[in-house]
Amino acid sequence: MRSAVVLGGSVAGLLTARVLSDHAEEVVVLEPDGLIVEGAGRGAPHRHQLHALLAMGHTQLERWFPGITRELVDGGAHLGTGTAIQYYVDGVLRPNVPDAHMLGATRPFVEDHLRRRVLALPNVTITTARARDLIFSGTRVSGVRFSSTADNSPSSDPDGELEADLVVDAMGRSSRLGKWLQKHGWEQAPFERMTVDLGYATAHFRRGDELPGTVVAHASPGPASGYQYREAVTEPAAVTALEGNRWGVVLAGYTDYRPGCDPDEFKARMRRSVAPIREIAEKCELDSPIGTFHFRESLRRDFTGLSRFPGGLIAVGDAVASVNPIYGQGLTVAALQASALSAYLRTGASSHAAAWGYFRRAGVIVNAAWQLSATADLAQHHVAGHRPPGYRLTRWVGDKITEASVIDPVVNQAFMDVVHMRKRPKALSHLSILLATALALSSRALKSTPSEAHQTMWDADSQTKTGSEAGNRGASR
Secondary structure, three states: OOEEEEEOOOHHHHHHHHHHOOOOOEEEEEOOOOOOOOOOOOOOOOOOOOOOOOHHHHHHHHHHOOOHHHHHHHOOOEEEEHHHEEEEEOOEEOOOOOOOEEEEOOHHHHHHHHHHHHHOOOOEEEEOOEEEEEEEEOOEEEEEEEEOOOOOOOOOOOOEEEEOOEEEEOOOOOOOHHHHHHHOOOOOOOEEEEEEEEEEEEEEEEOOOOOOOOOEEEEEOOHHHOOOOOOOOOOOEEEEEEOOOEEEEEEEEEHHHOOOOOHHHHHHHHHOOOHHHHHHHHHOOEOOOOEEEEEEEEEEEOHHHOOOOOEOEEEOHHHOEEOOHHHOOHHHHHHHHHHHHHHHHOOOOOOOOOOHHHHHHHHHHHHHHHHHHHHHHOOOOOOOOOOOOOHHHHHHHHHHHHHHHOOOHHHHHHHHHHHOOOOOHHHHHOHHHHHHHHHHHHHHHHHOOHHHHHHHHHHHHHHHHHHHHHHHHHHHO
16 A cells, blocks of 8 residues: 555554554554643543453554563553452452463553554654545545644534545544445444443552552452342452552442542442452552543444445444443454454455455454453343343353352363453353363352252252243244
C-alpha cells in the first residue's frame, strides 16, 4: 500500500498503526483528542479506570513491540507471574498457574509508551484531527475528510482530505462509521446489544512494603452466591500494583449496587473483600479521587452479516465489539485483532477489495470474548437476553468446572487459559477437562460426611436431568 489512515489513536489504533507500518509506505493516525504528549487529552471516557491486560494481550503487545515489557517495568510498571497473580472465587484462592503473567500499570501509562514506540516508526505520523466523512471511488473507500479543529461539534465542516488505500475505523463504540456508510448508499453492520447495567469505581492508594509478593489480586463471586454481586461471599474487587508506587483498586456492582465516590463507603466495601484488598484498606492512604463509570450495555457489530461492503475499509477494537469490561477483555481483543489484520494482509489480499478475510478472523476473536462475557452476564438476574438452547445445562457444567478449578490445578490451568484468551471457550468442553472436573468434585464429596456426599451426588443428578431436559426442549424447538 502507498498510504493507510487510522481513525483513532488509542490502544486499538496504535496497535493497528504498528501492523500497517509493515505494509504501507505511509500511515497517518487521526486522533481528535490530541493524545500525543504524556497525560494529555481525554481519550476513552473510562481511560482512567483500572484496566487489565490479559496474558494473551501481553503476549501480543510484546510481539508487536519487542522489549516493551522491560521498558514498562523500567518505567515503574510491575510484571506479575505465578503466585504474584491471585484469583479468588467465593473467597477461596485458586491454585497457582505457574506460566501466568500480567502487567500492572495504568492504561494512560501503557498508551504513552505505545505512542512513543509508534511515533518512532519512520513511516507513521499522528495528527490531531477529527474524521468527518469517507471518500469513495466506486465501490471502495479511497480517503477521509477531516477537520483539524479541536471543535467537537458535528456541524464543523471538513477542511482537509487524505487519500488512502486503506482506512481503519478505530473510533470506539461510538463510531460514526455506520452513519457514513448509509450516507453513501451502503448498509451499516447489524449489531447485537445486551444491557448489563454495570457500574465500577477506581481509586489509587499509596503503596508501601505491604503485600510484597502481590501484583494482581482479583475477587469474584461464584456458584456459592449464584454469581450475584450483592450476595457474594466476599466483596467483588480487584487490585493491581501500578507505576508511581501506587495500588489501583476497582470495585464493581450491578444496578443499584454500583459503587459510588464516597471514600468511607469505598473502603468499607474493600474491608468486606479478600485478604489482600482488606490489607490495603487498613494500611494504605487514599491517593486520588474515586472515579466512577457506568457501562450500560455490551455491543457488537457483525460485519460478516453484510451482503456487500466497500473495499479499503476495516474496523478494529470497540468499533467492532465492546463487551462488559468487568472481564478485562477489551485491550486483549484489540491486540488480537491487530494480529488478525496482519495475518490477513500477509495473504497478499488487495487493500482495495472488501476485507472479508479480515472480518472473519476478527469475528473468531469477538465471538470468543462475547461467548465468555455473555454467558456470565446472563447469570445476573436483571440481565435480559436470549438464552440459547441448552443454556441451563451449559451453566450447570460451567458451575461445576468453576468449583473444580478452585481445588484442581489442571482444571484451573484450563479455566485461566480461557479467561486470559489463550484458548477459546470450547477448550473447557474437552473430555479431559470434564473428566478432571468430575474426579475433583468426586474426591471432594468423598472427603465430606456421608450425608453431605449423598446430598451432593443427588443434587448433581437432579441438575443433570434438569439441564438435559432443557437442552432437549431447546433442540426440539
